[in-house]
Amino acid sequence: MYRQYLVKRILYGIVMYVILIFVFSLLFNATSEQTARSQIEEEVRLVGASLVNPTTEQVTRITEERRTELYRMYHLDRSLLERVFYRTWDTLTLRFGNSTIIKSSRGDREVGKIILEVIPRSLILFTTAVFCQLLIGLFLGLKKAQRAGGLLDRTTSVATMVVYGMPSWWLGMIMIMFLVYGIPLFPSGGLHSSPPPSGFLYTLDLFYHMALPLLTLLLIGSWGLSLLTRNIVLGVLQEDYIMAARARGLPERNVLFGHTLRTSAPPITTIAILSLLGSVSGNILFEGIFSWPGMGNLYWVAVEQNDVPVLMGLLSITTGLYICGLVLLDLIYGFLDPRIKVGGKA
Amino acid sequence: MNGGRLLYWLKDFWSEFRKVKSGLVGLAFLLLFLLSVVLEPLLIPFPETNKRWSDITYWDENPRSAPPFWTNWFTGKKSAVTERIRSFKAEERQSDGVTLRNLTFPYEDSFEYPPYDLIVHFSGKGSVPFLVALQRPDGEALELIRAQADLTEGEDFHVSVDKEARDAVMEYVRSKESEEAMSRLNRSALVPTEMIFAEAGPGMAAKPIALKGNYRVIVTLMILPDAEVKDPFLVVSGRVSGILGTDSSKRDIWSGIVAGVKWALLIGLLTAFVSVSVGVVYGIMSAYLGGWKDSLMQRIFELFISVPLLPILIVMSAVFKPSIWTIIVMMCAFFWVRPVKTVRSMALQIKEETYIEASRALGAGSGRIIFRHMVPLLIPYAFAVMALDVPSAVVYEATVSLIGLGDATIVTWGQILRGALTGGAVLGGLWWWVVPPGIMIALMGMTFAFVGFAMDKILHPKLRTR
């Protein structure tokens, strides 16, 4: 039963991704073609220049020939719909073409490689952040639910409100200003110190560089989760089966961590991951502040250089990761909630 | 919902809302924000901030990257405060048809760090030769500027001591310093105002010591019969300036922040209102229609929900180079999805209630059921969702502006932060440039969070769970 649910959900995610890529290609068709044409012009100019003392008639013929050949290769001569279809096909098969300015650390201009290179760095930062936020949010939420209305509960709720509308990149700027230039506690940014140490020291150095961004993300994200967990847990605590469990003489620990948390796990994970996915897509610029060479930073550079192919590639990959997040979310929900995992009436 | 019932409902709502302390705090801040928008002309020292925010000349008089004036309270060594001196004593003498007018501006200097510049302003018409001199508390008087002002009607003429009086000051220092000190002095590095406000005597060039006391700036104007001079005033460009200091392009940050309030409110409220209204109607229709229409609407909803918000906003802004209005439209295009899920599930719950079936049994059509039974329950709740949606709209606009894709023609907190980022405020430690805009965004967020959560607690249609 669960396997069937799993397959259905993954297929559904893929279909959603294809439709979105098609919509994006259609939406940004004009600009993508414009950059494609300018790249072709540049290539044609190069071809022209490389000819050894050619006659003008020869130059125009070869460049003309080269241009039509390139137009056909990039399907620019077909109707609008076909062009969009081909571009969608290229995007789906991760062939994003070349970037206009940006180069990857190994110097190649192929957009796919550039993005592939930065994804792991972003993932390291954001998955650790999400993991810590979940942990803190859950633990704090439970404590708040246990003594609802207590001092801890009220103060953390106020903190949630204060942080509610605070941009994470701004908090990053403040943290850098005070904790890097004010009191030199943390490095000012980047992935690791300039001569990267090797072996175990490297990971240590990496964590040292990741500490400040992680701290900032935790300060922003974990409050919301704790309020969320608290409300859901409080809701479950009023259920009949919790009263029944207490009546059966089970210790409060079992009732709280066993029955209550386990029952509220599916709704908590759903909303928690949904809000974290939202915050990841919201905090993408965060990396720019810490010059953490991840996808966010690449967005920043791409916008600065106005490098359209890289932007398109980035958008497709981010949407792809986002949809994977949503699919993963439903799978976890299905796994945690027996009503879905085991299906209907016996 | 005729008038009577609406009034009754509002009274009832207010009696509940009053009980929620955090809600009242939020409401107080909201009123403060609205007040600051209304009183903007009074609060802002620079009236044309909105139009000429990126026009450098408008801010020329301010010191560059000066901290707020109240930083003086916290240090022993006081810095000169930027101020505009309008009071002056005027004497006139007639000599062969030309009126000689003497304007004396008193300036009380009690600071260890002298101002950066003295700028004389006046307007009028015709060409007026003028002389600017400074009388120091130690009795010395020195002539700073002697020039000719060609005034055109309606235009403000100004002359800066820092730029024009460099030679005069050099002469004055030479007359006080030893030859040897003068040779070591590098002419371009000399700050005129540091000299004229320092103790006269040897060693003043290398290590000027501030001379406190009452100075008098005397402006003598030779006004020919056809010329005319109106509303002269003196601007002292000090080391600290304004309530929140200035940025690296000399702009007064306090003016920018206050000007930004209205934009933040506008962007936030407009986006939230439009997107929540669309979302709520979509949710209700989707729940009420049911069947394949409902699943179709859900598919469209899922299509939108799978799009990561900020990336699409960034790419669309990068590609279409939008104005603020198009940014709002784009935000609405993707924000409307957020309330749909909750509203639809609530509408479904209401639809299952027995009293809905009872109304249908009485013969009520779907329009009546939606507007008499569902809307009065969901619309008030939609306002709570709206309040909770405002902060994210403000943050997204600020983020888009931060990356440089916002609308540069208007003053928003995002634009200020953009300036701070590119102006190296973080590196330079100009905290008064970076902290206030962020605090305001966070404060706006907190305000609407308090109000929104309070309304949510009251208006959430607590449907009886059987």
Added chain:
Amino acid sequence: MGSVLEVRNLRLYYHTGKGAVRAVDDVSFSLAEGETLGLVGESGCGKTTMGLALLKMPTPPGRIEGGSILIDGRDIVPLGETAVRRTVRWVKISMVFQGAMNCLTPVYTVGRQMLETLRNHKTMARDEAERIIAMYLGLVGLSPETVRRYPHELSGGMKQRVVIAMALFLEPRIVILDEPTTALDVIVQAQIINLLKELKRSLKLSFLFITHDLATEAEVADRILVMYAGRVAEIGTNQQIFGGGSGHPYTRRLLAATPRIHEKVSELSFIPGAPPDLLDPPTGCRFHVRCPEVMDRCRTEMPPLVQVEDGHASACWRCVHG
């Protein structure tokens, strides 16, 4: 006298914002070993509150004000929460709740929940525990394979049986059944009643059977306690209450209001008015507002519980010199 349970002048009030709701007001009764006591009364008369009070688990803001609850002679009212949890709840006294349908945690299988409760009170090997669970599931007519099922996979009747099995497998002295059959269809209801009768005979259990349906009570209970607005109206054996000799006007009116299946009832009587508000109940006898045989005395003085015959008492002034 071998009474398993002895309740003396129990008072339990709900302290709401508007004052203290006197849900259980000075109630005393006893339950002998192997006996079924029927607790009957309309909604809001405090019968469910009474059940929860015996487990010392009043739903907040309820609190036991006074009186004592003796189980096997030991008063559990002064005991601390952990003592009650470890030595009383489910060990001495267990309960089948009113909404038995959602008393099973939805995310755990039936077996796991039963195992957890069993091994929490008795340390035993896993297979030994599983054997006991399978035995008791069999007793209530469920296949041992139910252990692997999740609650949402079971029908209403099956869930009811699981909850009953769970209330029995620690062999408590007393089992409280709060409206166990109300939400079930009439045939399943009859099957559950038969099951309870067999269990009573085979396991020599003493039941406290709480319901608002007189017919079910007559079917199951050896002795009946009729409650009205938080106080005891009448107490007596099955025969004394249902045999026509009932002493209290409220009981008589209730019996007259219950439709019968086997004889054509020409006129169904009813009791005008509604149960009183327990925030400030009427003075004197709480039923006097609705009682057709009301006397002046009823309006002023609270009638004591008067012995009408051996083992049969009724709180009504008509019985005092009757």
Added chain:
Amino acid sequence: MAERDLLVVKDLKKWFPVRRSLGQWMAGTERPAVRAVDGVSFEIRKQEIFGLVGESGCGKTTTGKLVMKLLEPSSGTLEFDGMDVTRVTAEELARYRRNVQMIFQDPYASMNPRFKIREVLDEPLSIHKVGADGRERADRIARALSEVKLTPVEEYLDRFPHMLSGGQRQRVATARTLILSPHLLVADEPVSMIDLSTRAEILHMMKDVQRDLGLSYLYITHDLSTARYFTDRLAVMYLGRIVEIGRPDDVIGAPRHPYTRALIAAVCEPVPGKVSTCREIPIKGEIPSAADIPPGCRFHPRCVFAGPECAQEPGPELTEVGADHGAACKRLSEI
């Protein structure tokens, strides 16, 4: 029939198609359906209280909704006052709604908790635009409330439903149905959620109203005892079909269908002396799901008198077993 029947139901069916899983769809298996109502026929005469009795899931509530035209029937016909109302246009439906009204089980849930009683009662008037001005509508509302004995009327008009007791709320719900002076009232378990002491009071009120306004009732319940007291004729339903129909004294006094017998045997009585004896109920197993109904007589897997012919198609039809008393069983003679 001397007088024309008010409502005639012929072979009414309502099947709810169940969504097939991908696999089943691939295999092209016929779409399974929950056969909630599977061929029900009965008629209700003028001023008659007709009872529909059965366990939960037997289709009695669905039948009620079909009569109320809240659900579209899969097949079969519905005749009201001589007119075929199976398929109707919008105005015909509006007129039908004025003649046929419904009372619901949960008195609290059948009224919008945010409406005052005045607004609850005003809804039918504003829907059907009855009553020229405010005064006439207020007058109709007052008359309806006094009809259900909720007097003095002013005391109740401005109160909210949660301020009333269960019995009072059910009276308001009844008043709401009477305001359009209907001919037929479908009452779905009207008293099951009301306290025993006031239950008879409501039944009396409904009987008075029926006598005063010449109403007919379709009374749906699972409680056989109340049905015996309250109804003029009643039908016992099992898995979507009527298994026995007739006057209560005959059907309950001398039941002929095995299921009716089992039902009656299972009902307890408030009489002493039954504590030690186990009640013997002539029935086996559990009720099957309405999605896969047993072939032939649908009761045969649980019937103690079942014979081989009971399992063969077609299922038993309702046959006369006495004056105005029918039962659907192939082995009536042997029982």
